[in-house]
Amino acid sequence: xxxxxxxxxxxxxxxxxxxxxxxxxxxxxxxxxxxxxxxxxxxxxxxxxxxxxxxxxxxxxxxxxxxxxxxxxxxxxxxxxxxxxxxxxxxxxxxxxxxxxxxxxxxxxxxxxxxxxxxxxxxxxxxxxxxxxxxxxxxxxxxxxxxxxxxxxxxxxxxxxxxxxxxxxxxxxxxxxxxxxxxxxxxxxxxxxxxxxxxxxxxxxxxxxxxxxxxxxxxxxxxxxxxxxxxxxxxxxxxxxxxxxxxxxxxxxxxxxxxxxxxxxxxxxxxxxxxxxxxxxxxxxxxxxxxxxxxxxxxxxxxxxxxxxxxxxxxxxxxxxxxxxxxxxxxxxxxxxxxxxxxxxxxxxxxxxxxxxxxxxxxxxxxxxxxxxxxxxxxxxxxxxxxxxxxxxxxxxxxxxxxxxxxxxxxxxxxxxxxxxxxxxxxxxxxxxxxxxxxxxxxxxxxxxxxxxxxxxxxxxxxx
Amino acid sequence: xxxxxxxxxxxxxxxxxxxxxxxxxxxxxxxxxxxxxxxxxxxxxxxxxxxxxxxxxxxxxxxxxxxxxxxxxxxxxxxxxxxxxxxxxxxxxxxxxxxxxxxxxxxxxxxxxxxxxxxxxxxxxxxxxxxxxxxxxxxxxxxxxxxxxxxxxxxxxxxxxxxxxxxxxxxxxxxxxxxxxxxxxxxxxxxxxxxxxxxxxxxxxxxxxxxxxxxxxxxxxxxxxxxxxxxxxxxxxxxxxxxxxxxxxxxxxxxxxxxxxxxxxxxxxxxxxxxxxxx
Ligand SMILES: Cc1cc2nc3c(=O)[nH]c(=O)nc-3n(C[C@H](O)[C@H](O)[C@H](O)COP(=O)(O)OP(=O)(O)OC[C@H]3O[C@@H](n4cnc5c(N)ncnc54)[C@H](O)[C@@H]3O)c2cc1C
Ligand SMILES: Cc1cc2nc3c(=O)[nH]c(=O)nc-3n(C[C@H](O)[C@H](O)[C@H](O)COP(=O)(O)OP(=O)(O)OC[C@H]3O[C@@H](n4cnc5c(N)ncnc54)[C@H](O)[C@@H]3O)c2cc1C
Ligand code: SF4
Ligand code: SF4
Ligand code: FES
Numbered sequence: 001x002x003x004x005x006x007x008x009x010x011x012x013x014x015x016x017x018x019x020x021x022x023x024x025x026x027x028x029x030x031x032x033x034x035x036x037x038x039x040x041x042x043x044x045x046x047x048x049x050x051x052x053x054x055x056x057x058x059x060x061x062x063x064x065x066x067x068x069x070x071x072x073x074x075x076x077x078x079x080x081x082x083x084x085x086x087x088x089x090x091x092x093x094x095x096x097x098x099x100x101x102x103x104x105x106x107x108x109x110x111x112x113x114x115x116x117x118x119x120x121x122x123x124x125x126x127x128x129x130x131x132x133x134x135x136x137x138x139x140x141x142x143x144x145x146x147x148x149x150x151x152x153x154x155x156x157x158x159x160x161x162x163x164x165x166x167x168x169x170x171x172x173x174x175x176x177x178x179x180x181x182x183x184x185x186x187x188x189x190x191x192x193x194x195x196x197x198x199x200x201x202x203x204x205x206x207x208x209x210x211x212x213x214x215x216x217x218x219x220x221x222x223x224x225x226x227x228x229x230x231x232x233x234x235x236x237x238x239x240x241x242x243x244x245x246x247x248x249x250x251x252x253x254x255x256x257x258x259x260x261x262x263x264x265x266x267x268x269x270x271x272x273x274x275x276x277x278x279x280x281x282x283x284x285x286x287x288x289x290x291x292x293x294x295x296x297x298x299x300x301x302x303x304x305x306x307x308x309x310x311x312x313x314x315x316x317x318x319x320x321x322x323x324x325x326x327x328x329x330x331x332x333x334x335x336x337x338x339x340x341x342x343x344x345x346x347x348x349x350x351x352x353x354x355x356x357x358x359x360x361x362x363x364x365x366x367x368x369x370x371x372x373x374x375x376x377x378x379x380x381x382x383x384x385x386x387x388x389x390x391x392x393x394x395x396x397x398x399x400x401x402x403x404x405x406x407x408x409x410x411x412x413x414x415x416x417x418x419x420x421x422x423x424x425x426x427x428x429x430x431x432x433x434x435x436x437x438x439x440x441x442x443x444x445x446x447x448x449x450x451x452x453x454x455x456x457x458x459x460x461x462x463x464x
Numbered sequence: 465x466x467x468x469x470x471x472x473x474x475x476x477x478x479x480x481x482x483x484x485x486x487x488x489x490x491x492x493x494x495x496x497x498x499x500x501x502x503x504x505x506x507x508x509x510x511x512x513x514x515x516x517x518x519x520x521x522x523x524x525x526x527x528x529x530x531x532x533x534x535x536x537x538x539x540x541x542x543x544x545x546x547x548x549x550x551x552x553x554x555x556x557x558x559x560x561x562x563x564x565x566x567x568x569x570x571x572x573x574x575x576x577x578x579x580x581x582x583x584x585x586x587x588x589x590x591x592x593x594x595x596x597x598x599x600x601x602x603x604x605x606x607x608x609x610x611x612x613x614x615x616x617x618x619x620x621x622x623x624x625x626x627x628x629x630x631x632x633x634x635x636x637x638x639x640x641x642x643x644x645x646x647x648x649x650x651x652x653x654x655x656x657x658x659x660x661x662x663x664x665x666x667x668x669x670x671x672x673x674x675x676x677x678x679x680x681x682x683x684x685x686x687x688x689x690x691x692x693x694x695x696x697x698x699x700x701x702x703x704x705x706x707x708x709x710x711x712x713x714x715x716x717x718x719x720x721x722x723x724x725x726x727x728x729x730x731x732x733x734x735x736x737x738x739x740x741x742x743x
Contacts, residue, residue, distance in 0.1 A: 214491070216487065237683055242696070247719065249719060250722075253685060264508070268505075349719070398701065
């Protein structure tokens with residue numbers, strides 16, 4: 001096979017069809033496609049790609065196994081480092097992680113590492129379903145708070161070392177944002193649950209319906225015999241803009257809109273009992289991944305028009321390029337340099353219109369992006385009947401409020417060492433969005449991995 | 465899974481369940497609530513912890529079968545299990561020795577006012593309780609309320625028991641007669657609004673327990689937001705109790721009605737059994 005400059009395309013559902021269903025958009029490689037893409041990898045002696053992977057996946061090794069048509073070995077290599085490969089292969093921002101460093105990216109397109117990872121993980125789940133190896137147990141207990149990617153990763157790595165691990169999760173299913181936030185059409189919930197089942201097979205006990213800070217505090221858990229605690233509670237507190245009329249009916253936080261749809265399956269109402277009200281014309285405020293997910297979900301729920309309303313311009317959008325493209329293909333419309341200043345409702349208290357202001361781009365701000373400056377007198381009204389506010393989340397205060405001695409940052413995040421997750425309390429570690437603020441699945445997993453290592457050292461009496 | 469140990473009918477359409485939930489019972493305080501999800505396709509609904517026994521490891525919930533979810537719950541029998549139950553959620557009531565306090569429970573709101581009255585009594589307050597309902601068949605827990613109150617007053621809209629009229633009529637007389645330090649009121653939104661309006665001219669601090677629509681109950685979704693003073697609060701983590709003089713009740717009532725159409729649709733589904741293919 002001659003070396004191709006561009007990567008093998010991954011088939012996807014036709015945009016016209018997929019906007020009517022919640023099934024997965026990207027369909028994944030076939031074995032032939034995977035082998036062809038794998039053959040592009042140079043198996044570098046000094047693989048730069050590895051530097052970009054926070055969970056240290058042995059990238060050239062697993063790709064080599066694929067090249068040799070041995071997906072079983074590829075899966076083993078992959079799962080050795082990555083406990084959630086089918087998830088990462090789907091939602092990892094690969095272009096900023098492993099793929100950004102791939103040597104092939106210098107002259108052409110980098111190896112599609114994420115797509116290959118997805119292929120291997122899906123193959124393994126469907127074909128062999130690897131059983132974890134038995135390990136010698138260590139008679140020490142670790143409590144993990146939150147079952148998002150950070151908590152799951154820390155739990156799995158500690159279980160692999162032999163610790164007795166219990167995850168405490170506030171919601172009725174584990175998975176965190178993977179279950180309640182990221183939509184079915186990007187990350188099927190079945191895939192998430194199967195990856196979590198693997199973690200359970202490692203011996204991890206998961207207790208759902210358990211809100212730490214309410215059902216029990218961290219002090220209670222330590223008293224009950226846990227030797228160390230990892231906090232991975234995520235960034236789950238939705239921000240609002242405090243605009244007049246923001247509490248009108250029909251105005252949701254992205255978290256509420258997506259939780260009703262994903263976690264509670266409101267798209268199957270009334271078969272599932274949780275309702276969601278969707279209008280004809282939906283405006284989503286913000287332009288990150290969460291906003292794209294909300295705008296695309298709105299179309300699938302039956303909205304006629306779905307708008308992204310963003311106060312900066314197309315270049316500054318924080319969402320992944322691929323997500324923006326998918327949204328565009330499905331018919332999501334973009335209103336740039338625009339932001340709401342007030343909402344107007346009808347007599348029943350339902351939103352009917354949004355007063356917006358236009359912006360122009362001024363000088364760059366601290367983030368290096370050009371700062372939006374309001375244009376005086378540019379206000380106009382836009383009719384809408386559903387609004388989704390997707391302007392970010394802050395740290396949930398339930399655990400900090402009930403854990404004396406836990407030092408927080410100015411923004412209310414938990415202060416923790418970047419390399420170890422160590423907090424101001426000796427036996428308490430933290431990582432993921434609760435430490436960094438809303439970030440990515442893979443960074444949360446990386447933090448979970450580092451913390452697991454540090455907890456191991458701590459419990460072996462090595463050092464903190 | 466959480467086993468139902470007791471299912472008792474308290475009045476017309478009002479049910480009491482005792483549920484095994486040792487961890488929640490161990491931590492529960494007056495003013496807190498749980499969220500339940502009956503089974504896989506059910507919604508998450510909040511219910512106040514009306515009572516708890518730390519020894520038995522049980523909590524008591526009382527509810528009115530008003531819509532699809534509560535009607536479905538009402539069908540459950542002792543021995544059956546609820547899939548999900550989480551709590552205790554919300555901030556406990558602020559219990560101190562204030563002096564003379566009034567506790568008002570309207571309709572199914574009698575249930576959540578009970579543990580508050582009991583805690584206030586235990587803290588040394590002189591507790592005057594007022595319970596009210598549309599008519600006598602909706603009244604319950606008279607003896608239990610009497611046992612934790614120095615004085616128990618009753619009002620029914622139709623006069624079938626106690627004084628004919630609203631709980632606010634009884635309250636007004638009390639406020640004119642003696643010095644009241646604090647008032648707690650739990651019941652339908654309109655009742656709590658009326659109580660707040662009654663105490664305002666007397667400048668008596670009035671605590672109400674809001675019952676907005678909720679999803680997670682942990683501060684994650686913002687469905688439960690309410691306007692209190694100039695601020696937006698999340699009732700599940702900042703409340704559910706707030707200063708009644710600061711609450712925007714009209715907004716809260718409108719927000720409660722958002723899913724009216726959907727509530728009708730799902731009820732209709734329940735009535736024809738669902739398998740008809742008509743929807
Ligand atoms: C809609 C959406 C789309 C996204 N898309 C992407 C994407 O495509 N790619 C990407 O890389 N990232 C994406 N992200 C970001 C990514 O999902 C998060 O950065 C990541 O999930 C953070 O992981 P975490 O483990 O720190 O926390 P979370 O995933 O937030 O999990 C925290 C868990 O802790 C639980 N919890 C909280 N408090 C308590 C408590 N007191 N007691 C017990 N349990 C508690 C929560 O219920 C939750 O289950 C997206 C986020 C959202 C919201
Ligand atoms: C913190 C909190 C504590 C609560 N404690 C109790 C309790 O102890 N006992 C109890 O019976 N109920 C309580 N509720 C209300 C209870 O959650 C709702 O009655 C229930 O969700 C209705 O579900 P449904 O499907 O049966 O009715 P729906 O079909 O959803 O509603 C039927 C009717 O009830 C109204 N309604 C809907 N939600 C609420 C609500 N949250 N409060 C008041 N009316 C509502 C609707 O407008 C409609 O008229 C509490 C609510 C909260 C937020
Ligand atoms: S986990 Fe993410 S960063 Fe690591 S190899 Fe896979 S796609 Fe790349
Ligand atoms: S840098 Fe690129 S080509 Fe080299 S090993 Fe990694 S994926 Fe293969
Ligand atoms: S119910 Fe979701 S934040 Fe309160």
